[in-house]
Amino acid sequence: MVDAKTDRLIIGAGAVGLAIARQLAMAGDQVVLIESNSSFGMETSSRNSEVIHAGIYYPANSHKARLCVKGAHMMYAYCAARGVKTNQLGKLIVATDHEQEARLDTILKAGKANDVPDLTLIGKDQVHALEPDLRAVAAIHSPFTGVVDSHNYMAALEADAENHGAIIAYQSRFIDAEKHSYGYHVRINSQGEEIIFACQTLINAAGHGAHLVSHAISGIAADTTPPHYMAKGQYFTTTRKPPFQHLIYPVPSGGGLGIHLTLDCSGGARFGPDINWVDQPSYDVDPAYADQFHQSISTYWPALKRDELVPAWAGLRPKIWPDGSHFQDFTFHDASIHGCEGYLALYAIDSPGLTSSLAIAEYVAERLI
Ligand SMILES: Cc1cc2nc3c(=O)[nH]c(=O)nc-3n(C[C@H](O)[C@H](O)[C@H](O)COP(=O)(O)OP(=O)(O)OC[C@H]3O[C@@H](n4cnc5c(N)ncnc54)[C@H](O)[C@@H]3O)c2cc1C
Structure with a gap:
């Protein structure tokens, strides 16, 4: 019935x-x-990180490339019309050595092929002018990237x-x-x-x-x-206010985007997510991961001390492949x-x-x- x-x-x-x-x-x-x-x-x-992604990394013509770039335009317009807070802070993908610098070109080409607006490759001096406390030899600047009050x-x-x-x-x-x-x-x-x-x-x-x-x-x-598989992503926050105005991402590696810094719409800072494949759902953050986080973050922000990192929260990425190789x-x-x-x-x-x-x-x- x-x-x-x-x-x-x-x-x-x-x-x-x-x-x-x-x-x-x-x-x-x-x-x-x-x-x-x-x-x-x-x-x-x-x-999640509440980032309005510009659509840089995804293979051309994939659903992710197409729907992300289109979705970001739609989201900025929708949120403006509906009074939902967004902040188009812009993002820097930061190379901290010359091996990483060589990989920026490939990322830039992928982003341009996906029609990501206003992407530029900038040198050390330009990075320094934008973010004096950031350690970098070069970066991609994506002014279209932002954050949303999800x-x-x-x-x-x-x-x-x-x-x-x-x-x-x-x-x-x-x-x-x-x-x-x-x-x-x-x-x-x-x-x-x-x-x-x-x-x-x-x-x-x-x-x-x-x-x-x-x-x-x-x-x-x-x-x-x-x-169905799950890839857990943990976040840490920090007791020290980061001196950055942009979202700061390392050059991606190992199936994730690397331990990045994002700022939310109220200016709160968080680092992460990392990536760990898990069998059971859990939103706990293991404080022992502070070492790994500190090691990654200090490549681009050397001033951060390990004991300034505080476990925050975690999310689970739904996956249909058992690892990050696809x-x-x-x-x-x-x-x-x-x-x-x-x-x-x-x-x-x-x-x-x-x-x-x-x-x-x-x-x-x-x-x-
Ligand atoms: C760590 C992390 C960081 C991320 N960062 C970003 C980011 O910065 N920017 C970005 O664009 N994306 C990001 N994402 C991705 C983004 O969060 C997800 O793509 C998006 O939230 C997925 O939304 P959804 O509605 O598909 O799934 P969900 O939000 O999971 O919603 C699915 C809903 O279905 C319900 N449900 C399940 N089973 C049943 C049932 N049997 N009956 C009724 N209801 C059911 C669940 O309760 C749930 O509410 C991130 C994801 C993770 C994990």
């Missing part, structure tokens, strides 16, 4: 699910968004979606779904009560739960669902892959998923037509 019906049912109220709900509701669709937590953005969307960004998406008729149901967990002629019958545990929703289209934006959702839909062959793109599975019309699953929405969220939503809406 079906309890209620909707056109579109979305699973997961992180930044991506909220942006999709807003996009579809504004297009006039009937939308229901379900979220197992008691509010939006309590998982990966609130455990909580208020998601609150604005939620309000837009609801103002256009979307129903957002918290404490409502997807259990399973069956394919029917109309679309899907979706079993949901909503605040302890089990209900069945009928929907034409089912959209899976469940982040770390996305593979479990797909496994619980009748008709989806298990081998079409990608495996480039992982945003991954969208529709009927052409899993065989079930009307079901779209999003996997591997790690960084720059926050930046890309509005562009992902637009892309999802196009795929559903």
Whole structure:
């Protein structure tokens, strides 16, 4: 017995699910968004660096390259229109020796191929003029990079979606779904009560739960669902106020962007995230990592002392590869892959998923037509 019906049912109220709900509701669709937590953005969307990435590092024509650059433009415009704080601080990718300096050229070319605005390679003197306390032999300057108040960004998406008729149901967990002629019958545990929703289209934006959702839909062959891995990223903050005005990134290595310094919209500083592959989810920060953090940071900020680092928080990157040896793109599975019309699953929405969220939503809406 079906309890209620909707056109579109979305699973997961992180930044991506909220942006999709807003996009579809504004297009006039009937939308229901379900979220197992008691509010939006309590998982990966609130455990990140809040950086509006410019789209520099990603292979040309990948989803990440396209949706990040587009998403960053969209995010600045959206936040300005909705009164959400952003700060376009700009970013420096810093080479601290001549071997790293040689790698800046490749990064610059990749960024330019992706149409990242205003990227320039600058020498030691120009770096010094911008950031006198930074140790560097050269850098890439990306003035387009910034930070966003991610909580208020998601609150604005939620309000837009609801103002256009979307129903957002918290404490409502997807259990399973069956394919029917109309679309899907979706079993949901909503605040302890089990209900069945009928929907034409089912959209899976469940982040770390996305593979479990797909496994619980009748008709989806298990081998079409990608495996799920987690790469933990820890952050430290510092008792010393960093003297920097820009976001400071080392030259990337080992599958991550390196231990970088970001500043939030209120000027708070944090270092990280590092990258550790884990089997069990945990948001603990191991204080012993202060040594590694200090070693990395002191290559570009020698003045920082180890005992000025304080463990802060951690996030988990959803991955479909077991290590950092593959480039992982945003991954969208529709009927052409899993065989079930009307079901779209999003996997591997790690960084720059926050930046890309509005562009992902637009892309999802196009795929559903
Ligand atoms: C350490 C770290 C740093 C990052 N830094 C940046 C950055 O600076 N800039 C950037 O652009 N991106 C960054 N990212 C990436 C960005 O945070 C993510 O891409 C983005 O938040 C993903 O949003 P999402 O909505 O897909 O997932 P989530 O935020 O994880 O949302 C998924 C939601 O689905 C819900 N859910 C799961 N299963 C069910 C179920 N069965 N029923 C109902 N609900 C369910 C969950 O509760 C969750 O709320 C970073 C990520 C990490 C881990």
